[in-house]
Amino acid sequence: QSVLTQPPSVSGAPGQRVTISCTGSSSNIGAGYDVHWYQQLPGTAPKLLIYGNTNRPSGVPGRFSGSKSGTSASLAISGLQAEDEADYYCQSYDNNMSGLDVFGTGTKVTVL
Amino acid sequence: EVQLLESGGGLVQPGGSLRLSCAASGLTFSTTAMTWVRQAPGKGLEWVSTISGSGGGTYFADSVKGRFTISRDNSRSTLFLQMNGLRAEDTAVYFCAKGALGAAHGLWGQGTLVTVSS
Numbered sequence: 127q128s129v130l131t132q133p134p135s136v137s138g139a140p141g142q143r144v145t146i147s148c149t150g151s152s153s154n155i156g157a158g159y160d161v162h163w164y165q166q167l168p169g170t171a172p173k174l175l176i177y178g179n180t181n182r183p184s185g186v187p188g189r190f191s192g193s194k195s196g197t198s199a200s201l202a203i204s205g206l207q208a209e210d211e212a213d214y215y216c217q218s219y220d221n222n223m224s225g226l227d228v229f230g231t232g233t234k235v236t237v238l
Numbered sequence: 239e240v241q242l243l244e245s246g247g248g249l250v251q252p253g254g255s256l257r258l259s260c261a262a263s264g265l266t267f268s269t270t271a272m273t274w275v276r277q278a279p280g281k282g283l284e285w286v287s288t289i290s291g292s293g294g295g296t297y298f299a300d301s302v303k304g305r306f307t308i309s310r311d312n313s314r315s316t317l318f319l320q321m322n323g324l325r326a327e328d329t330a331v332y333f334c335a336k337g338a339l340g341a342a343h344g345l346w347g348q349g350t351l352v353t354v355s356s
Contacts, residue, residue, distance in 0.1 A: 128282065162342040164283075171333055171349055172275075172283065177342035215283050219340025226297055227273065227285035227339045 129154060130216055130230035137236040138206045146233045148199045148216035154228060156197035159219040163192055163201045166213045175214070176201060203235070211237045240264035240345060242334050247350030254324050254354070260317040260334030260347055268292075268312040271338035274319050276330035277349075286332070287319065288339050297339060302328075324354045 131149045138144040148161060155161055161179050164172035174183055176192035179199065189204045199218075203210055216230035246258040260272070274286040287308040288297045296308050307320040317334050331351050335343035 159340055160342070164343075166283075171346040172343075173346070174342055174344045177344070183344060217283075217343070226299075227288060229275075229283040229285060232282040 128231045129220055129228050130218060132214075132216060132230040132233045134231070135234045135236065137238055138203075139238045140206055140208065142206050143202060143204045144206055144235065145203075146201045146214055146216075146235070148201070148218075148230045150197050150199075150218060150220075152197060153222035154197075154218045154220040155194065155199055157221060159221075161192070161194050161199040162217045163190075164215045164217065165210075166215065168212075172215065206235075206237055208237050211235055242336070242345060242347035244332065244334055244347040244350040247332065247352045249353045249355065250324055251356050252325060252354055255320070255322045256324065256352060258319040258321065258332055258334075258350060258352070260319075262315045262317065262336075265336065265345070267310075267315040270336055271341070272310065272317045273335045273337055273339075273343060274308065274317075275333045275335055275343070276328075276352075277333070278327075278330040281330075284330075289317070290338070321352070324352075326354050328352060329354045 163176040165175045166172045179194040191202045214233045220228045243261045269291045273288040289308045305323040309318045331349040333349045334347045336345040337343040
């Protein structure tokens with residue numbers, strides 16, 4: 127049972143903007159720990175999309191952006207494209223759980 | 239090229255053991271903390287274990303504590319996960335990833351499948 131909760135699925139038409147929430151608590155996101163985001167295409171390893179709440183690694187398109195406030199974080203995808211259809215996970219650190227390096231429950235993004 | 243390559247997965251009976259390896263190349267391995275993450279079929283990502291660059295610090299999820307051991311051979315740039323007392327619920331693809339607890343994991347291996355079944 128993950129301590130970071132994400133919506134199971136979100137969808138949007140090509141060109142639209144979608145957001146994925148990652149809700150934590152005072153022992154992880156709310157404690158000030160960084161949030162990172164990953165994209166996982168079917169049958170492949172996760173790929174780092176956003177690190178340190180808002181930063182994009184080299185090569186990640188600018189339509190992906192991250193934010194954090196209080197005990198939650200969000201990933202936004204602007205100008206949704208067919209290739210963005212994938213699973214997305216948030217990740218942070220938790221100082222009060224058996225799992226110190228915690229991942230979100232995951233969100234499936236569907237491009238309509 | 240910077241990459242991680244896992245090996246050692248396979249089919250094992252409940253209660254059995256398996257040792258996974260992760261060979262690193264193109265990075266300064268001895269100063270890099272490393273992590274194992276697993277993904278059960280059709281499920282999400284689950285952190286398993288992390289080891290510091292020197293190997294002096296090791297951390298485990300409660301679900302594997304006492305059964306799994308993480309280690310590294312910095313002379314061979316290789317990370318290991320020794321899995322004992324395997325259970326059906328340990329069935330998953332196991333990924334090795336670069337990075338410490340709570341840090342971004344910017345480099346992942348392709349994963350190796352472990353199946354625990356009689």
